[in-house]
Amino acid sequence: MTLAASPIRYPDAASRTVMTRRAWWLVGLNLLIPGSVQVLTGDRRLGRFGLGATLTLWTLAVLALVTWLLWPTVLYSIVSNSIALWVLAALLVFYAVLWVVLTLDTLRLVRLVKTAPTARPWVALLSIAVMVFVSGTAAYGAYVATTASGFLSSVFVAGPSQPPVDGRYNILLLGGDSGPDREGMRPDSMSLVSIDADTGQAVTIGLPRDFVDVPFPEDSPLYQVYPEGYGAIDGCEVDVCQLNSIYTEVELKSPEMYPDAVSQGSEPGIEGMRDAVEGITGLTVQYYVLIDMQGFEQLIDALGGIDINVETRIPIGGDEDNNGVDGWIEPGQQHLDGYHALWYGRARYGVAGGDYERMQRQHNLEAAILQQFTPATVLTKFQGIAAAGADTVKTDIPQSMLGYFVDLGMKTKDLPIITVPLTPDNGVDSAEDPDYDYVRQLIDEALTPVTAEPEEG
Structure with missing residues (x-):
């Protein structure tokens, strides 16, 4: 060479x-x-x-x-x-x-x-x-x-995976508030997200927290105590017998109803809520996701904020008469940090529409997070997201199902989310005399177009 x-x-x-x-x-x-x-x-x-x-x-x-x-x-x-x-x-x-x-x-x-x-x-x-x-x-x-x-x-837990029921995965989303002025945590935001296991099409069912006479499946421990519905006969063990009180009652008063809850990655109160939601909707709830609102602010900040179209002026703090308001979230397209996003979803007083309008804002937050929680965001801000999520999120979705749900979630992002409003405008009176047969009818009508097979001919 x-x-x-x-x-x-x-x-x-x-x-x-x-x-x-x-x-x-x-x-x-x-x-x-x-x-x-x-x-x-x-x-x-x-x-x-x-x-x-x-x-x-x-x-x-x-x-x-x-x-x-x-x-x-x-x-x-x-x-x-x-x-x-x-x-x-x-x-x-x-x-x-x-x-x-x-x-x-x-x-x-x-x-x-x-x-x-x-x-x-x-x-x-x-x-x-x-x-x-x-x-x-x-x-x-x-x-x-x-x-x-x-x-x-x-x-995430290491438990076994659950199969879809009637071709769908039904995931209970709970937004809990464990503030210093409360005994225990009480879910203030409740939704059931029903996802087509093949297409990823999602149907969101907002559950008003003031549902009364909540029915339970016959195999539920709560059915043995409240066969006619939650608090329907002789009241309940807490001050208000409505849907979001079930968590508090079971968790603080009767945790022995669900002795295996903790070992399976859940809590007695959450299992009580699961049974309640199954009784209301007629759907099988395979998994739950609980977000503690005390850590929600940190999670949104870790994401870099979130874009929301604010439809009405939202007070920060204050009471029914807007006394003690610390500021306002103004109408229009807004980029909210964690503090303001928390109040956008939490504010109850001084806003027209009451709990139902508040529930819609919480759904808006869920949809915005779904759309803006991209892989690029996760990678670039992962340290903060992981730190916030570990203290904020609790779920019984097993690690073995994460890959499947990530893939399904990518499909969901590309499809419009169908919403089932259980409000007086839609014929549902949750606080007085709710017609649960009608509630299930509304849900079935929302799910049927998604899952129906095309006719032959």
Whole structure:
């Protein structure tokens, strides 16, 4: 092999032009094909190891891309598994260290003292910048993976998955307020989201908190105590016998009704609410998600705020007569931070429409979060989201179902959300004499167009 035939491996060290050109080639090769520099010019053993690691990484990347295109649920399931995330973190740390070693060795092989003086700082600067970017990105990815693993383990349970019922998943959303002026936590916001297991089409059923005479399924422990409905005969164990009081009564007065709740990732009060919602709607509730409003502010701030079209002027604080109001959320398109988003969904006094209007605002918040909670947002703000979510969200959705629900959620984002308003304007009087047969009829009418099979002919 002659010198002229292989200027990369056997350069003319006396020529600064050749050595400078060679330096740029080596830096480029190290960036594009890590390990190739060592194979061509230096330690072939290290080079073969680096090349093997590079080819393995490319193969994994191609497999991940193909899986994402053809079987996205599989990929989502992998990246939402705690063990898989730790394996991913270990791989990223390995590649971060390997790229540092290969880059520093490349700088040694470049032989900067033989290059043109004007090129030396640029060659070195580019090499170091690329090393910091690539290795730093891998290291940050490892950090995100380990943080995500801890977040998933703290929020999601390891229980068995539940099948869809009549082709749907029904998830109970509870917004709880455990403020210092309350005994325990009482859900102030209640919705049932029914999602088509194939298409992702979602139907949201808003549940007024003042539903009375709430029925329970016959197999519910609460049915044995209230066979005619919650508090319908001799009252109940708390001061107000309405839907959102069921959580407080069961949690504080009768937790023994649901002895297995905690071991299954739930709470007695939540299980009581689940039975109540099944009795009202006639639907099977597979999972629940509880959001503590005390941590909601931090979660919205971690997202970077949220965009909401405010329809009416909303007071911050105050009473029925707007005494003690600390400020206002003005009508129009607004970008709300966590504090103002919390009051947008929480404000009860001084707003026309009362609880029903408040319930609609809470649905608006849910829809806005669904639309704006993008993968890019999660990645760029993950640390804050994970910290807020671990203290704010409680659910019995198992980790094994996360991949499926992520895929289903991506479909849901692209479809309009159907809302079932259980309000007086729609013929439902929740506080006086609710007609639960009519409530179930409204729900069935909303679900039927989504799930009906096309007629043959």
